[in-house]
Amino acid sequence: MIKLSNINKHYSTGSHQLHVLKDINLEIGSGELVSIMGSSGSGKSTLLNILGILDEYDSGEYSLDNTLIKNLSEQKAAKYRNEFIGFIFQSFHLLGYKNAMENVALPLYYKGVSRKKRNKLALEYLDKVGLKEWAEHMPSQLSGGQQQRVSIARALITHPKLILADEPTGALDSVTSQSVMNLFREVNKLGITVIIVTHEKDISDLTDRQILLKDGAILEKEDVDV
Amino acid sequence: MIKLSNINKHYSTGSHQLHVLKDINLEIGSGELVSIMGSSGSGKSTLLNILGILDEYDSGEYSLDNTLIKNLSEQKAAKYRNEFIGFIFQSFHLLGYKNAMENVALPLYYKGVSRKKRNKLALEYLDKVGLKEWAEHMPSQLSGGQQQRVSIARALITHPKLILADEPTGALDSVTSQSVMNLFREVNKLGITVIIVTHEKDISDLTDRQILLKDGAILEKEDVDV
Ligand SMILES: Nc1ncnc2c1ncn2[C@@H]1O[C@H](COP(=O)(O)OP(=O)(O)OP(=O)(O)O)[C@@H](O)[C@H]1O
Ligand SMILES: Nc1ncnc2c1ncn2[C@@H]1O[C@H](COP(=O)(O)OP(=O)(O)OP(=O)(O)O)[C@@H](O)[C@H]1O
Ligand SMILES: [Mg+2]
Numbered sequence: 001m002i003k004l005s006n007i008n009k010h011y012s013t014g015s016h017q018l019h020v021l022k023d024i025n026l027e028i029g030s031g032e033l034v035s036i037m038g039s040s041g042s043g044k045s046t047l048l049n050i051l052g053i054l055d056e057y058d059s060g061e062y063s064l065d066n067t068l069i070k071n072l073s074e075q076k077a078a079k080y081r082n083e084f085i086g087f088i089f090q091s092f093h094l095l096g097y098k099n100a101m102e103n104v105a106l107p108l109y110y111k112g113v114s115r116k117k118r119n120k121l122a123l124e125y126l127d128k129v130g131l132k133e134w135a136e137h138m139p140s141q142l143s144g145g146q147q148q149r150v151s152i153a154r155a156l157i158t159h160p161k162l163i164l165a166d167e168p169t170g171a172l173d174s175v176t177s178q179s180v181m182n183l184f185r186e187v188n189k190l191g192i193t194v195i196i197v198t199h200e201k202d203i204s205d206l207t208d209r210q211i212l213l214k215d216g217a218i219l220e221k222e223d224v225d226v
Numbered sequence: 227m228i229k230l231s232n233i234n235k236h237y238s239t240g241s242h243q244l245h246v247l248k249d250i251n252l253e254i255g256s257g258e259l260v261s262i263m264g265s266s267g268s269g270k271s272t273l274l275n276i277l278g279i280l281d282e283y284d285s286g287e288y289s290l291d292n293t294l295i296k297n298l299s300e301q302k303a304a305k306y307r308n309e310f311i312g313f314i315f316q317s318f319h320l321l322g323y324k325n326a327m328e329n330v331a332l333p334l335y336y337k338g339v340s341r342k343k344r345n346k347l348a349l350e351y352l353d354k355v356g357l358k359e360w361a362e363h364m365p366s367q368l369s370g371g372q373q374q375r376v377s378i379a380r381a382l383i384t385h386p387k388l389i390l391a392d393e394p395t396g397a398l399d400s401v402t403s404q405s406v407m408n409l410f411r412e413v414n415k416l417g418i419t420v421i422i423v424t425h426e427k428d429i430s431d432l433t434d435r436q437i438l439l440k441d442g443a444i445l446e447k448e449d450v451d452v
């Protein structure tokens with residue numbers, strides 16, 4: 001499903017250059033449930049953005065489902081993202097001028113689903129994250145953890161083949177975090193590949209495989225049988 | 227230092243009204259180190275915004291350092307905030323068009339401190355949160371946890387009498403979280419009152435008093451001797 005070979009990524013800021021991802025080699029099979037941990041600034045979001053075709057890398061090769069992801073036009077990149085990937089951003093990225101239900105329904109709008117049908121599904125997914133009553137709230141009328149849950153529902157609604165979640169429980173109390181993790185394990189049982197960036201051990205313990213990103217390089221514990 | 231008597235807060239959204247804070251009675255003495263926990267949507271940010279004079283309440287009374295905080299003009303509210311309070315927002319609220327150092331220096335600019343002096347102090351505070359090398363990065367060139375640490379440095383730089391921190395370690399790994407908590411305990415030893423909203427037990431265990439917000443009402447464990 002995912003194959004990264006010798007991936008390198010640099011950022012240039014004014015006077016200096018930061019070598020953020022250093023020779024990343026990683027294979028993740030279809031249907032795996034994986035967590036990526038690492039300290040603040042270690043490169044987790046950068047890695048996830050590359051996997052999510054939201055950012056480019058400087059050298060190496062990234063193959064997604066046997067398709068080489070390299071030097072794609074913006075249209076091709078958007079096509080693969082919409083067809084394949086559900087992304088949960090570290091800072092949510094909800095549309096401020098649409099309410100919770102419309103935000104969740106958005107990926108279905110891009111797939112040409114009728115408004116009646118996509119709003120019905122959006123309410124179902126809001127219900128899965130405990131927010132059915134908040135369907136008409138605007139993002140500014142939602143708590144931090146509620147915004148996070150809306151962005152989770154939005155990523156799940158199209159049943160993408162791959163879910164990339166950047167700290168999906170960062171704003172949630174432990175009880176709500178557990179129910180979100182149950183949701184991820186549920187979709188994973190349907191065969192969806194799920195990659196979760198997290199800095200919480202309680203969350204990574206609930207995944208089948210734990211990867212550590214340290215100073216831009218990958219360290220891996222054994223695969224865990226759950 | 228802080229006295230809340232029978233505080234109530236409602237939000238109206240379209241068709242219904244939400245009674246978010248229900249008859250809150252709370253006293254916090256000068257120099258205390260307090261944590262507030264509660265599930266997502268329980269009213270923690272709402273309570274902190276009222277304490278930080280960023281939002282009004284519907285009934286009851288809030289006294290800060292013996293001054294009644296009620297129906298203040300925006301100038302008076304801004305004056306008390308700038309003189310008294312350091313606020314760490316759940317979503318950071320950094321200025322996107324200023325770099326990390328300028329963002330940290332901002333409260334000193336409002337106090338009329340010269341640029342040379344405030345930038346020197348800003349670098350010192352960035353160093354305290356491990357980000358001296360990132361002084362010239364724009365917020366969009368910082369990781370989530372780095373943005374969070376910049377907003378922490380910004381809240382500390384004026385040595386305010388009261389620090390209100392809304393989930394200040396939400397985006398941080400456990401090692402970085404510990405060093406941020408050490409920073410809060412350090413300023414608390416100087417006599418600064420610190421109130422931390424958190425959903426992590428490891429963090430609230432490091433405070434002297436733990437308050438629980440449940441369905442908009444306060445429950446309290448005994449004061450803890452540390
Ligand atoms: N402007 C608003 N209009 C309507 N409802 C609001 C508004 N702001 C917050 N709310 C609602 O008030 C309740 C409390 O929100 P608050 O942000 O205080 O929660 P919180 O405890 O900080 O949650 P979290 O842990 O998720 O950050 C939530 O149910 C939220 O939807
Ligand atoms: N656009 C950019 N320009 C320059 N440097 C950047 C840019 N984006 C990120 N960085 C730097 O790259 C490094 C990795 O950032 P990244 O966001 O991937 O970290 P992270 O592991 O997700 O951290 P966190 O846990 O704090 O979210 C950081 O040191 C950050 O400052
Ligand atoms: Mg990140």
Ligand SMILES: [Mg+2]
Binds near residue numbers: 145272
């Ligand atoms: Mg909150």
